[in-house]
Amino acid sequence: MNEKQGFKFFAVFLNMTWFALFVLAPGLMVVGISFLTRDISTFFAWPLTLDHYRELVDPVYAKVLKNSLVYSFNTTLLCLGIGYPFAWFLSRAPGHRRPLLLMMVIIPFWTSSLIRTYALVILMKANGIINTVLLAAGLVSEPVSMLYTDAAVYVGLVYSLLPFMILPLYAVLEKMDIRLMEAARDLGAGSFQVFIHVVLPLSLPGVMAGCIMVFLPAMGLFYIPDLLGGAKTMLVGNFIKNQFLTAGNWPFGSAASVFLLLLMVVMLGIYFFISTRFNRSQES
Amino acid sequence: MKKWIVILCLLLVPALASAGDRTLFVYNWTEYMPDEVLTAFEEKTGINVVYSTYDSNESMYAKVKLTQGKGYDVVFPSTYFVHKMRKEGLLSPIDHASLANFKHLDPVLLDKPYDPGNTYSIPYVWGSTALAFNRDQVAPEKMQSWKDLWRPEFKNRLVMNDDVREVLGVGLIINGFSVNDTDPDHIRMAYESIRSLMPNIRVFSGDSPKQPLLNLEAWAGMVWNGEAYMAAQDFPAIQYAYPEEGAIFWVDSMVIPKEARNKKEALAFIDFILEPENALLVCEYIGYAPANRTAVGMMPEELKNNPTIFPDPEDVKKGEFQTDVGDAILVYERYWERLKTGM
Amino acid sequence: MKRWIGISWVSTVFAFLYGPLLVLMVFSFNQARYTSEWQGFSLTWYASLLENQYLLDAFVNSLTVAFVSSLAATAMGTLGAFAIAWYRFAGKKLFFGLVYSVMMSPDIVMGISLLMLFVTAGIHPGFFTLLVAHITFCLPFVIVLVHARIAGFDPAVVDAARDLGAREHEVFLKIVFPMILPAVLAGWLLSFTLSLDDVIISFFVTGPGFEILPLKIYSMVKLGVTPEVNALCTILFVLTLAAVLVAHFLIKEKKK
Numbered sequence: 001m002n003e004k005q006g007f008k009f010f011a012v013f014l015n016m017t018w019f020a021l022f023v024l025a026p027g028l029m030v031v032g033i034s035f036l037t038r039d040i041s042t043f044f045a046w047p048l049t050l051d052h053y054r055e056l057v058d059p060v061y062a063k064v065l066k067n068s069l070v071y072s073f074n075t076t077l078l079c080l081g082i083g084y085p086f087a088w089f090l091s092r093a094p095g096h097r098r099p100l101l102l103m104m105v106i107i108p109f110w111t112s113s114l115i116r117t118y119a120l121v122i123l124m125k126a127n128g129i130i131n132t133v134l135l136a137a138g139l140v141s142e143p144v145s146m147l148y149t150d151a152a153v154y155v156g157l158v159y160s161l162l163p164f165m166i167l168p169l170y171a172v173l174e175k176m177d178i179r180l181m182e183a184a185r186d187l188g189a190g191s192f193q194v195f196i197h198v199v200l201p202l203s204l205p206g207v208m209a210g211c212i213m214v215f216l217p218a219m220g221l222f223y224i225p226d227l228l229g230g231a232k233t234m235l236v237g238n239f240i241k242n243q244f245l246t247a248g249n250w251p252f253g254s255a256a257s258v259f260l261l262l263l264m265v266v267m268l269g270i271y272f273f274i275s276t277r278f279n280r281s282q283e284s
Numbered sequence: 285m286k287k288w289i290v291i292l293c294l295l296l297v298p299a300l301a302s303a304g305d306r307t308l309f310v311y312n313w314t315e316y317m318p319d320e321v322l323t324a325f326e327e328k329t330g331i332n333v334v335y336s337t338y339d340s341n342e343s344m345y346a347k348v349k350l351t352q353g354k355g356y357d358v359v360f361p362s363t364y365f366v367h368k369m370r371k372e373g374l375l376s377p378i379d380h381a382s383l384a385n386f387k388h389l390d391p392v393l394l395d396k397p398y399d400p401g402n403t404y405s406i407p408y409v410w411g412s413t414a415l416a417f418n419r420d421q422v423a424p425e426k427m428q429s430w431k432d433l434w435r436p437e438f439k440n441r442l443v444m445n446d447d448v449r450e451v452l453g454v455g456l457i458i459n460g461f462s463v464n465d466t467d468p469d470h471i472r473m474a475y476e477s478i479r480s481l482m483p484n485i486r487v488f489s490g491d492s493p494k495q496p497l498l499n500l501e502a503w504a505g506m507v508w509n510g511e512a513y514m515a516a517q518d519f520p521a522i523q524y525a526y527p528e529e530g531a532i533f534w535v536d537s538m539v540i541p542k543e544a545r546n547k548k549e550a551l552a553f554i555d556f557i558l559e560p561e562n563a564l565l566v567c568e569y570i571g572y573a574p575a576n577r578t579a580v581g582m583m584p585e586e587l588k589n590n591p592t593i594f595p596d597p598e599d600v601k602k603g604e605f606q607t608d609v610g611d612a613i614l615v616y617e618r619y620w621e622r623l624k625t626g627m
Numbered sequence: 628m629k630r631w632i633g634i635s636w637v638s639t640v641f642a643f644l645y646g647p648l649l650v651l652m653v654f655s656f657n658q659a660r661y662t663s664e665w666q667g668f669s670l671t672w673y674a675s676l677l678e679n680q681y682l683l684d685a686f687v688n689s690l691t692v693a694f695v696s697s698l699a700a701t702a703m704g705t706l707g708a709f710a711i712a713w714y715r716f717a718g719k720k721l722f723f724g725l726v727y728s729v730m731m732s733p734d735i736v737m738g739i740s741l742l743m744l745f746v747t748a749g750i751h752p753g754f755f756t757l758l759v760a761h762i763t764f765c766l767p768f769v770i771v772l773v774h775a776r777i778a779g780f781d782p783a784v785v786d787a788a789r790d791l792g793a794r795e796h797e798v799f800l801k802i803v804f805p806m807i808l809p810a811v812l813a814g815w816l817l818s819f820t821l822s823l824d825d826v827i828i829s830f831f832v833t834g835p836g837f838e839i840l841p842l843k844i845y846s847m848v849k850l851g852v853t854p855e856v857n858a859l860c861t862i863l864f865v866l867t868l869a870a871v872l873v874a875h876f877l878i879k880e881k882k883k
Contacts, residue, residue, distance in 0.1 A: 004795045012716050015707035015766075019725045022763045026740035027728065040611060041372045043349070063625040086640045089633035100875040101637075102813065107867050108644045109820045111651070111860045112844050119647035122654065125499035127664070129650065147501055148487050159643070164768075167817055171776045171810035209775035213768060216731035230487035231446045234624035240733045245342035246448060247617040250739075257736045261728050268727060309835040314846035315853065319681065334836045335681060337846035343830060350742055351752065355835045492851050494661070514661045514851060570850055 034254035043250045052255035061239070061256070065263075068236040071225065072218035075157040079165035079214045080207070082158065087169035087206075088199075091176070102170065105163055113160055117227050120159065124152055124228075148230035156224040161217065165210040172206025173199075216264070236260060307332045308549040311344065311356040316536075317557075318569040325556050331549050341365045348374060353541025357550040363534045364449075366405045367398040367608040375404040376540045382551050385558035388578040392600060393535060398607045405537035406554050407575030409566065412595060412603060413450055414531035416512040417504035418497055419521045427504055429528045430458050438484045443497060443505035446490035448620040449606060450532060451478060454506065457529050463604050466612035475619035482623065497522055510572040513592045524592040530602035531595070535575065648864060655857035672858040679855060682843060686859065689823060689840040692754070696761035697818035703762070704769025704818075705811055709803075711770070712777040726767040737764065738831035745832065752834035760832040761822045768821065769814035776810035 034052055039045035090101050108116070123129050124146040131143040146152055176199065184194045200207075222237030231238075236256075243253030306329075310317075314337040322333050338344040341362050348359060353374055361369060369375050380386050380402070389407060399405045417427045421441075426432055433442060433454070444451050453463035455474025465471065487496050494515035496502035507515075512524035538557065540550045556562060563576035564583065573593045574580065580588060588594060595603075609616065658669040676682065707726075711719065729737070741763075745756050788798050804811075826841045833839065844856055 007795045007799070008710070008714050008716075011706040011710040012714060014703060015710055015770075016716075016718065016722060018703065018763070018766070019722060022741065022744070022759060023725045023729055024721075026737070026744045027725070029743055030736060030740050038614075060621050060625050060627055063627065064621070067625070082640060085636050089637050092633070096878075099812070100871065102809075102816070103871045103875075104641065105644070106816045106820055107864070107871065108648050110823055110867060111648060111864055112841055112856070113824050114826075114841075114844055115651060115856060115860050116647055119651040119654075121495070121499070122650050123647060125501060127500045143500075147499065148496075159647070162640075162644070163820070164817065167813040168772050168775050168810075171772060171813050174809050175776070175806070205775040205778040209771045212727070213730065213771060216727065219731050220733040226446070226488075226490055230485075231490055232482075232485065232488060232624065234621055237733050237735075238624075239621065241735045242448075242617060242620070244735050244739060245340070245346055247613055249614060249617075253736070257733055260731070260733075264727060264731055265724060311835065313850070314843045315850055319679070336835045336838055337843055338830065339826070339842070339846040343827075346739065347742070347831060350739070350746055350831075355751070494851070498661070498664070511851075518659050518661045518664065518666070 030254045031258055033251055034258050036251050038249045038251050040248065043248065049251075052252045053259070055252060056255060056259055064234050064236055064239050065260075067233050068219055071153065071157065071235065072215050075154065075161060075218050076165075076211050076215045078154060078158050079162050080211065083162055083165035083169055083210065084207070087166050087173050090166075090170055091173040098174070102167075105166055109160075109163055113224070114227075116159070117156060117224055120152075120156055120228065121147060124155070147228065148232075150229065153225045153229040156228040157218060157221070160221075160224055161214045164213040164217065168209035168213060169203065169206045172203045172209075176202055212268075219260070219264075305332050306330065306546070306549055307334060308546055308553055309355055309357045309544075310335045310553070311338065311348075311359045313337060313339075313360070316360065316570060318565055321557070321562050321565050324562070325553060328556070329549075329552055331552065333553075345369065348541060352543045354543045354545075356541055357544040357546045358553055359539050359541060360408060360536050361405075361539060362536050363396075363398050364606045364608045366537050366539060369539065370399060370404045371608065374542055376542045376544060376547060377403050378406060378540060378551070378554070383555045383558060385555050385560075388558055388560055388563070388576050390575055390577040390580070392597065393575045396535070396605050398535075398605060399537070405539045406558070408536045408538050408557065409570065409572040410533065410535040410575050411509045411572050411593075412526070412531040412533045413445065413506060413508055415504065415525045415527055416494075416497060416507035416515070417523055417525070418500070419523050421503040424523065424525070427523075427525050430454050431529075432527075433484065433504070433506075434481055435484075438504060440484065440486045441503040442481075442484045443487050443489050443493050443502035443507070444485055445493055445506055445508075446488035448616050449609075450506065451488075451623075452616055452619065453532055453606070454478070455481075463532055464607045464609055466609050466615075468612070468615045471612065471615050471619060475623065478623060482626075494522070509592050509595075510570070513571050513590070516592065526591075526595055526599040526603075528602075530604060531599065533600065533603045533605045535605065536572075651857055652861045652864070655854060655861045657854060660854065661851055672854040673862075676855045676858045676862075681838070682840070682855065682859060685838045685840045685843045686863075688754075688837060692757055692761055692839060693819050693822040696758050696822050697765060697815055699758075700762045700765035700818045701769050701811060701815040704766045704814060705773050705807070707766065707770045708773035708777055711774055713782075726770055729764055729767045730771075734825070734827035738828040741828070742831040752832055754833075754837050756832045756834070757829060757837065757839070760828050761825065764825070764828060765818035765821050768817050769811075772814045772817065773807055773810045776807050 033044050035048050035050070036044040037047060037049055090098065093101055121128070125131070126143040126145070126147070130146065134140045134144060180198055181194050184198050189197065220237045222235045222241070225233070225235060226238070240253050240256050243249045243256065308331050310333055312335065322335065325331070326333055336356070338347070344359065344361065345365055345368065348356065348369070349372070353359070383406070393407045393410055394402050415427050415430070415432070426435065449463070452471065452474045455477040456463055456465050456470060458477055459470065459473045461470045461474070486502050489496060492511060493505065493507045494511040497505070497507070498515055498519055507524070509524055512522060515522040538554050540547055544550055557566070558576065560576055560578040560582060563574040563579035567574045567579065567583075571593070580594070655672060656668050656670070657665055658671065659666040710716070711722070741760050742752065745752055750756060784802060785798055788802050793801070824841055826845045829839055830842055833842070847853060847856065
């Protein structure tokens with residue numbers, strides 16, 4: 001075996017083994033449990049059944065899924081809108097300052113997310129800092145209701161997921177060759193055209209990575225929406241957690257998470273299919 | 285390579301070293317027991333205490349069950365989790381004869397339906413879930429009954445615990461049923477009542493129901509007595525009230541898992557906590573009532589007479605202690621999902 | 628003009644990121660135990676924090692796990708990104724699927740299934756299992772991040788180096804690695820962050836005697852999170868910020 005093959009073997013083998021042991025194996029357990037019957041004293045037992053998948057066909061769960069999808073989708077869009085320009089400006093900062101700025105993005109996140117969420121509560125509550133300032137400035141006559149609204153949920157979600165958008169975008173934008181843009185400009189392209197035809201296409205892998213890294217974790221997240229939104233909406237994360245912990249219905253919870261996974265595979269599959277088609281048609 | 289072996293050894297040594305000494309593994313909420321009590325126990329007995337934490341009864345139960353409780357010697361489940369764990373054979377019986385301080389316990393809290401005869405559990409602290417309100421916005425006479433929550437002036441102004449059993453429990457109470465009812469029809473009626481309460485609910489609090497009251501986001505709601513007591517310390521307008529129909533009571537108990545390795549040490553620990561002086565320290569630290577009659581007798585008058593912490597015996601009689609509802613929890617959960625999806 | 632738009636955008640986002648932390652720091656000096664109303668300046672919480680051995684131990688444990696697991700995940704994930712970008716191998720699609728499935732698995736499912744795996748294998752939960760779990764949920768983020776950077780990478784450069792007689796590890800260390808470094812760094816930062824903040828998975832896979840800080844903090848809800856935690860977060864935050872700034876200026880001095 002030569003060194004190239006050795007390297008390949010090492011890189012592939014190490015990752016495949018790890019994922020097989022710690023992702024695939026427990027994952028298969030979950031799939032297996034989803035076909036078993038709920039049991040009050042052992043969590044799950046024979047016989048095999050498809051009931052849990054049948055139970056999932058219920059408008060209540062469609063609503064739960066919709067709630068989560070809407071939150072995740074909007075959060076992803078907001079993060080992209082805020083994060084893209086931010087990552088762009090960051091990547092154009094003087095070279096020696098960039099590592100510092102990058103660190104500055106992440107440091108706030110080394111503080112417990114629960115504690116940070118409580119800090120948001122202190123800011124947004126009826127007798128909180130923002131309201132006190134607004135009242136003192138005479139801009140409003142009574143406290144603005146911010147906490148326990150959808151807006152508060154989005155502030156919290158964006159606050160906790162923004163770096164997952166910024167970092168991959170930065171990683172891609174940072175290597176972008178400034179000469180490409182200059183060349184485009186020399187050929188008479190305006191700023192907007194340069195962005196659409198040069199910058200954006202080259203940064204697409206980063207956009208995709210960022211969107212995935214925000215959207216997927218947002219689907220499972222429920223702590224922040226509960227604390228800031230008042231827990232009046234059930235999300236996929238709550239639902240699965242309740243099935244496992246409160247109801248002790250592991251098979252049903254497993255079926256729900258398997259279904260969620262399949263849904264995601266289909267969505268990503270469609271995306272990859274369209275994007276390869278699109279790339280091919282552009283090339284030809 | 286050598287370096288790695290050294291590091292590996294360093295990581296393994298603590299695990300090996302503790303094997304020789306007498307050690308006790310306590311599983312509880314963070315800060316639910318003052319450090320000084322733990323240190324005093326270590327000094328008195330020479331037993332080393334290792335304290336780990338959980339964040340909800342449900343997750344503690346799942347973990348203890350999966351690991352068969354191996355590795356934990358004393359656990360602190362709340363009321364109906366004692367019932368559940370006992371029924372499923374996860375607990376080891378506790379010999380009252382070896383607990384010299386058992387006599388200090390308040391008989392009002394012993395021999396409850398969740399553990400008849402207290403064969404498997406020893407009460408630690410207890411409390412209630414009832415009404416709390418902000419006197420600046422709500423007149424006390426408007427918060428006398430669970431039914432008062434439905435008053436139209438509380439539109440979007442209530443806080444409720446984010447707990448399926450407690451919220452539907454209120455629905456059951458106002459329909460005249462027990463909070464431990466397992467009849468699907470009764471649970472449906474409770475759900476319908478709570479659904480009509482939804483416009484009044486501003487927030488389901490999963491962490492700390494006192495916060496929305498302190499934040500002026502909510503004017504009233506369903507709160508644990510300890511939370512109300514703490515809130516009133518910093519904000520005296522918060523008042524606690526036992527509803528006419530009766531409050532929901534709970535007890536946090538000490539239990540020994542069946543597979544615990546250090547049962548003798550666990551018993552010594554439980555007995556130590558039952559000493560009135562230590563029970564008193566616990567109460568002063570966490571603000572919930574100790575299940576210890578002698579300790580209560582030693583308290584300053586003003587604390588002893590604080591109705592938020594120590595309800596009238598009449599109120600206790602009217603109230604109910606939660607027990608495990610078995611498979612009916614699936615029915616509860618189903619209606620809970622409907623409530624929270626607005627269906 | 629453009630420069631000003633850039634500077635104001637960046638500062639606004641930084642203000643958004645740091646504002647809540649500023650609030651937290653201010654309130655760590657608040658006298659009140661239970662409310663978040665300002666009731667006077669006090670250093671009580673800093674004093675009692677220093678006596679709280681349990682909290683400090685948990686904090687050290689958290690740092691250890693975060694540091695080791697993020698390093699391991701970054702190294703392995705970088706290799707994984709190359710495996711995906713450069714090589715064809717059996718099961719590549721499955722590998723992709725697994726990577727994304729970790730990212731979206733609800734924590735509770737991952738925590739419980741990993742614990743079942745360890746229990747089945749007869750491994751006692753503790754430091755080691757915690758480490759394995761943390762590496763596992765950090766890996767996909769590193770892989771996706773580094774892969775995005777490699778995706779736009781011109782393979783001709785690598786081939787040219789190979790043609791010039793560079794060996795595979797030289798190609799990797801001298802050409803490829805410097806080019807992907809920003810992504811690797813970003814991946815490490817994200818892993819460290821994720822590991823430092825995880826609660827639910829850690830709850831299930833850790834054993835008695837190895838407590839980590841987020842678990843302690845989330846478990847405090849029964850009595851209300853104490854201002855001591857705010858004090859701890861403040862100290863931690865100020866120390867990190869100071870370390871980063873000092874490192875930055877030292878490097879700058881050196882370059883001059």
